[in-house]
Amino acid sequence: MPELAIVLPTYNERENIGPVLSALQQALEGLDYEVVIVDDDSSDGTAAAARHFARHDSRIRVIQRINRRGLASACVEGMMASSAAYLAVMDSDLQHDERILPAMLAKLKDEKLDVVIGSRNAGGGSMGTLPGQRVALSRFGKKVGRLVTRADVSDLMSGFFVVDRRFLEEVVRSLSLTGFKILLDMLATSRRPVKVGEVGYTFRPRERGESKLDFLTGLEYLELILDKITGNWIPTSYLVFGLIGAGGVLVHLLILRLLLVIAGMPFLQGQAIASVIAMTVNFVLNNRLTFRTFRLRGADMWFGLALFYLACSIGLRINLKTAEFLRDQQISWYMAGGAGIILGSVWNYWVSSILVWRVTRRRLAARGRQTPLDVQ
Ligand SMILES: Nc1nc2c(ncn2[C@@H]2O[C@H](COP(=O)(O)OP(=O)(O)OP(=O)(O)O)[C@@H](O)[C@H]2O)c(=O)[nH]1
Ligand SMILES: [Mg+2]
Structure with a gap:
């Protein structure tokens, strides 16, 4: 040997x-x-x-x-x-x-x-x-x-x-x-x-x-560091998903401000438009980064986007109901608000990883198309 x-x-x-x-x-x-x-x-x-x-x-x-x-x-x-x-x-x-x-x-x-x-x-x-x-x-x-x-x-x-x-x-x-x-x-x-x-x-x-180093290699490096810091306890894809979600909130607020102040739109209408844009941006980023190994394309992407909208709407309800319930129990506003966000985002992540990206992948596989598999 x-x-x-x-x-x-x-x-x-x-x-x-x-x-x-x-x-x-x-x-x-x-x-x-x-x-x-x-x-x-x-x-x-x-x-x-x-x-x-x-x-x-x-x-x-x-x-x-x-x-x-x-x-x-x-x-x-x-x-x-x-x-x-x-x-x-x-x-x-x-x-x-x-x-x-x-x-x-x-x-x-x-x-x-x-x-x-x-x-x-x-x-x-x-x-x-x-x-x-x-x-x-x-x-x-x-x-x-x-x-x-x-x-x-x-x-x-x-x-x-x-x-x-x-x-x-x-x-x-x-x-x-x-x-x-x-x-x-x-x-x-x-x-x-x-x-x-x-x-x-x-x-x-x-x-x-050619070199294989690119933006994704950098992201994977940060994922590795996060995985080591959290001791494998929290899935790193959830952390990336959460970071993108936090970015989505900023996008939402920015667009809302533009619509209300510059376009003079009524609040509810502006809020609805900003939500759809922020969810779409989140979907695109998650498709390219968080769930890149299951990246959806063409018709499957539109189907995934529709599912994502649905999942996020339910996630928002879970968020609001949790926060409202905790607030009724006299829990401080930031604990109640934070718990609402965490539960809502865990729901969003769970549905996204199981339904939006993976099930669609199975549908693809069933049709006999080549699909990328997870590396691990
Ligand atoms: N099996 C396998 N090998 C890979 C993969 N990605 C990169 N490699 C190999 O890993 C080695 C390092 O990749 P490089 O792209 O050269 O990375 P680097 O040396 O850090 O970057 P450069 O200085 O730009 O060449 C090379 O031999 C690649 O062929 C991969 O996904 N699978
Ligand atoms: Mg090299």
């Missing part, structure tokens, strides 16, 4: 797969290793290209996940698919310097560590030619990441590391698996201080293929 497994997550990296495999072969000369490529059914044929190499080299294996997306879950499934004692995760776009892998492995074994991180900020390491904004973003992410882990690490945002399988098994069941930051997820999940080492390297520019 190989001592080390290198997990390479891929999504549309066809042009990189050959170069990264030969770079690994060179760097790992003399080591007993295997490579597990985890591809999320890339449209550019990455998995087929990877299998081409696997046919000629029994140390290479390919896992092709269908209807799945997500870097963190891909990495974990790749690691769990191997029996090696030490597991490395490395990007497949050649930005991570594979030549430091032997030093990372040696350090992990010699110093009996849990994790060794390939670090852009430790001795000899650098961000390379990464643009200024990306460096700033990485620093900001690190500050936020500090909220959830005390591990003394210079490159918390790194996606390049070697881990002892025993440590992985300790934390694997409690991982959030949201987004890109599997290392941070592992460090923040551990209940004991993690023994961490670092080896410096220079981050290379991406030469082929």
Whole structure:
């Protein structure tokens, strides 16, 4: 059995797969290793290209996940698919310097560590030619990441590391698996201080293929942090839903003011129009963000929107009735008002996640169309 497994997550990296495999072969000369490529059914044929190499080299294996997306879950499934004692995760776009892998492995074994991180900020390491904004973003992410882990690490945002399988098994069941930051997820999940080492390297520019970093990656990062802070107790999608709802209240008030003051509309009419606009904005944002894995399109979107209006109207009644009842019990106005909002929003979230986005998904599936599945 190989001592080390290198997990390479891929999504549309066809042009990189050959170069990264030969770079690994060179760097790992003399080591007993295997490579597990985890591809999320890339449209550019990455998995087929990877299998081409696997046919000629029994140390290479390919896992092709269908209807799945997500870097963190891909990495974990790749690691769990191997029996090696030490597991490395490395990007497949050649930005991570594979030549430091032997030093990372040696350090992990010699110093009996849990994790060794390939670090852009430790001795000899650098961000390379990464643009200024990306460096700033990485620093900001690190500050936020500090909220959830005390591990003394210079490159918390790194996606390049070697881990002892025993440590992985300790934390694997409690991982959030949201987004890109599997290392941070592992460090923040551990209940004991993690023994961490670092080896410096220079981050290379991406030469082929496209970056998958986008606005959603940032949102997923915040979801990961929220999930760790709340200890998995409150669903993060509820928190995102709540934030969007709070934004909806602002939109509502703004439009109401415009309609009343500028257009001189009667109050009830203005209130009704502002409510419909705010609900629609909420629906669109929830469709794109909170429930993005179940995103509705075309006719299903209109059907979902109608259901959403209905759910929110009932949610509003629940909110008002609760607040009125508590107020009658002589409970202070802010407790009564707050409880009304919480109950109303829990209702809205519950109906939205079960009926508006999921049932419609089942209807789609029944029609045999391809639908995205949740990553976890
Ligand atoms: N299996 C799988 N791999 C992914 C997914 N998203 C990204 N990857 C892979 O994860 C690695 C990191 O993604 P990148 O887009 O390079 O992210 P990055 O290195 O932080 O950003 P750049 O500096 O812009 O390249 C690459 O090897 C991607 O192919 C995914 O959803 N599933
Ligand atoms: Mg990259």
